Amino acid sequence: MRDPVELFREHLRSKNMRCTQERDEIVRALSxxxxxxxIEDLVxxxxxxxxxxxxATVYRTIPLLIESRMIRxxxxxxxxxxxxxxxYGRGHHDHLYCTRxxxxxxxxxxGIELLQMDVARHYGYKLVGHRLELYVVCPxxxxxxxxxx
Amino acid sequence: MRDPVELFREHLRSKNMRCTQERDEIVRALSxxxxxxxIEDLVxxxxxxxxxxxxATVYRTIPLLIESRMIRxxxxxxxxxxxxxxxYGRGHHDHLYCTRxxxxxxxxxxGIELLQMDVARHYGYKLVGHRLELYVVCPxxxxxxxxxx
DNA sequence: AGGCAATTTGGATTGTGTCTCAACTAGCCT
DNA sequence: AGGCTAGTTGAGACACAATCCAAATTGCCT
Numbered sequence: 243m244r245d246p247v248e249l250f251r252e253h254l255r256s257k258n259m260r261c262t263q264e265r266d267e268i269v270r271a272l273s274x275x276x277x278x279x280x281i282e283d284l285v286x287x288x289x290x291x292x293x294x295x296x297x298a299t300v301y302r303t304i305p306l307l308i309e310s311r312m313i314r315x316x317x318x319x320x321x322x323x324x325x326x327x328x329x330y331g332r333g334h335h336d337h338l339y340c341t342r343x344x345x346x347x348x349x350x351x352x353g354i355e356l357l358q359m360d361v362a363r364h365y366g367y368k369l370v371g372h373r374l375e376l377y378v379v380c381p382x383x384x385x386x387x388x389x390x391x
Numbered sequence: 392m393r394d395p396v397e398l399f400r401e402h403l404r405s406k407n408m409r410c411t412q413e414r415d416e417i418v419r420a421l422s423x424x425x426x427x428x429x430i431e432d433l434v435x436x437x438x439x440x441x442x443x444x445x446x447a448t449v450y451r452t453i454p455l456l457i458e459s460r461m462i463r464x465x466x467x468x469x470x471x472x473x474x475x476x477x478x479y480g481r482g483h484h485d486h487l488y489c490t491r492x493x494x495x496x497x498x499x500x501x502g503i504e505l506l507q508m509d510v511a512r513h514y515g516y517k518l519v520g521h522r523l524e525l526y527v528v529c530p531x532x533x534x535x536x537x538x539x540x
Numbered sequence: 541a542g543g544c545a546a547t548t549t550g551g552a553t554t555g556t557g558t559c560t561c562a563a564c565t566a567g568c569c570t
Numbered sequence: 571a572g573g574c575t576a577g578t579t580g581a582g583a584c585a586c587a588a589t590c591c592a593a594a595t596t597g598c599c600t
Contacts, residue, residue: 258546260546261597264547264548281588282587296549296550297588298588299548315468318467318468318469319467319473320464321473323586324469338510338511338514338516341519341520349510351510354506354507357500357503358503360500361500361525365527367487367527367528367529368527369526370528371525372524373526374521376510376518376520376521377521378511378517378518379516380516408577408578409565409567409577411565411578411579412565413578430556431555445579445580446580446581447557447559447579447581448580450557451558451578451579469588470588470589472556472557
């Protein structure tokens with residue numbers, strides 16, 4: 243697998259954008275985590291690590307990272323800060339969330355993916371992405387009346 | 392089909408909450424639209440119609456409407472205001488969005504729904520909801536290099 | 541090394557969404 | 571119908587994410 247920092251640099255060059263220390267640091271920090279992360283937390287982490295990257299820079303870099311397919315949106319709900327996940331080099335997967343404790347697990351279901359392509363094709367479109375989230379109540383939370391989505 | 396206003400009133404009563412003119416007006420306004428709507432627009436519309444419902448009240452009513460299953464989140468992406476849709480009395484459907492022009496169409500694919508239940512069951516969970524969004528490039532937008540999600 | 545142009549920075553700003561609290565009102569009881 | 575009580579409302583203050591701006595810095599090319 244390619245070095246994430248170098249890969250991102252290539253993406254930047256292909257857009258005639260500069261390879262800067264701050265952008266490198268952001269990629270380096272992200273490539274080490276498997277967990278979903280929120281931008282504000284990332285800003286704090288970077289600051290703690292002594293990185294020069296500021297809030298504004300982090301916010302500006304996120305769209306570039308999405309564009310380069312190194313990260314993607316993992317959680318996005320009204321009124322709460324979105325969470326992202328680093329996906330470069332990892333197999334594709336979707337998520338299953340417990341609506342009560344917010345725990346999540348990853349799953350892959352090839353059958354669903356194939357049907358999605360069928361749907362897009364049926365309408366004459368080219369499928370370029372999807373978001374699938376399953377909301378469940380996990381056994382531990384089963385008892386109380388769950389807030390359902 | 393039941394009168395939406397009356398249905399929502401029942402939901403309120405079941406929670407020992409008051410049936411107010413403002414809440415009625417909000418439901419009445421929503422039940423007339425098929426389009427996805429944003430809260431700030433709804434506030435503006437209500438104001439224009441001479442409704443007494445204020446911003447705070449609208450924001451407070453949205454969670455109640457979701458709870459009663461009369462509306463649901465239709466679009467939620469980082470950095471943009473979420474859109475909702477009125478779903479009472481309408482068949483279940485998911486959405487297909489063009490990533491360039493933001494046009495969307497509704498679809499239903501029973502096969503996907505069934506597989507979703509399989510996935511949840513496989514992990515021993517009870518499925519209480521899901522969100523499925525397919526991102527496509529529509530023929531009109533096909534030409535230019537699409538921003539993919 | 542020099543110079544240009546793009547990028548970064550930090551503070552100010554915007555806009556969404558929440559909270560506060562006094563005033564109001566729905567629902568109930570008699 | 572009148573009045574009590576608790577839930578609800580509205581206006582504005584507030585909190586926060588996210589963006590914008592001018593000024594300073596940096597990477598990059600020659």
